């Protein structure tokens with residue numbers, strides 16, 4: 001251990017001993033300023049303890065259609081109860097539970113409306129699709145230790161969902177009804193595309209290839225904002241075909257080329273001056289992810305760029321989203337992990353990229369961005 005590591009470990013040990021002492025907690029709860037810090041720590045600790053209940057309140061709002069009902073507010077609890085098929089006291093319990101979470105608000109007695117967060121959720125079908133989808137993660141997390149002990153060897157609700165959607169291991173296991181998956185991907189895509197559009201200019205790019213581009217939702221956003229771009233969509237055969245068709249209908253077939261293939265086995269098409277990897281890298285374990293980056297590097301001429309956009313780990317101010325949420329989500333999914341920008345940049349260097357930089361985004365919960373140059 002280096003001197004610096006020994007010092008840091010010693011500091012954390014002493015600090016934790018102090019924080020764990022009931023005497024310190026009692027004292028901190030009474031001293032001015034310290035009292036305020038102690039209070040906010042206690043609130044955060046309670047939120048940590050109770051967060052699963054808050055998430056289930058949100059889920060009940062979404063699944064009952066309460067957000068849509070409250071859009072018509074102000075309404076009485078009795079009217080709301082009838083519209084969401086609950087007894088009046090059950091509806092009132094839900095409305096009251098949503099109030100401190102800012103999902104609902106009661107500006108006058110028995111006059112219920114959307115709260116501040118509620119207004120955001122109500123106007124956002126993409127976020128509501130995510131809430132619905134999270135019932136699978138909730139099932140898998142019912143016994144978190146069992147999930148971890150299984151070491152990804154057992155199928156989970158999430159791994160079944162992704163395998164069935166064909167989005168993980170290819171088309172061989174794809175089911176017939178993948179509407180929920182497609183809807184989820186399409187509805188959530190604009191969050192990522194908006195971050196990219198706000199932070200990256202495409203003036204100097206002529207040809208953009210989206211690898212793992214699905215049904216082309218990302219390219220549709222970028223292509224609409226930058227009409228000079230020629231667009232390529234690389235995905236598994238039937239996805240690329242359907243995606244390129246949809247994209248061509250939206251933006252003009254002459255701008256769009258579909259490239260069917262498997263990004264682990266086939267060469268990535270050449271002739272593009274930018275390749276994008278949107279919400280792909282974190283889905284894969286280190287060895288295949290490294291192989292994918294090398295495959296992309298081999299397709300690029302010197303100076304051409306790779307744009308990676310996805311939620312990342314250890315982003316200052318958004319740490320829990322990375323390692324706590326996506327860490328467990330991807331573990332339950334059975335493949336991949338969230339990586340920090342430093343880890344991704346090290347992988348890019350190992351794949352042969354000459355340089356890589358992080359591009360700041362306004363909402364890292366939607367995506368962080370790295371641009372690398374071949």
Ligand SMILES: C[S@@+](CC[C@H](N)C(=O)[O-])C[C@H]1O[C@@H](n2cnc3c(N)ncnc32)[C@H](O)[C@@H]1O
Nearest residue numbers: 167185212213214235236261262263264278279
């Ligand atoms: C999580 S989705 C992301 C789609 C899109 N980039 C987005 O952000 O909405 C993963 C995509 O990768 C594709 N894919 C998975 N494995 C692949 C492979 N081996 N070769 C090519 N595409 C693959 C899937 O078909 C799917 O469209």
